[in-house]
Amino acid sequence: MAGHDLGFQVVYRGETLEYYRPGGWVFFQRPKDCGGGYWLGRTYDGVFMIEYERPVSLSDGMDFLASMKKVEAKSEEFDPNYSLF
Known part of the structure; x- marks a missing residue:
């Protein structure tokens, strides 16, 4: 196995x-x-949840994870000017 230190x-x-x-x-x-x-x-206790809807290359999967980390890093930011309408 590889990649453990990369998240x-x-x-x-x-x-x-x-x-x-x-x-x-x-x-x-x-x-x-x-x-x-x-x-x-x-991975969770007793379950593997597929998060990417189709098979992916290792390179594309790593790009996806990098994008996810960027989104997660900004998930706590609040935009007071954001409008739903």
């Missing part, structure tokens, strides 16, 4: 996820005969 884990074909952090991001490599790529999602 995600990668589980390659034939490997198992030995440990997880609830809410942690994980890439599971798909079989080549199924098209390859990775499923990207989060």
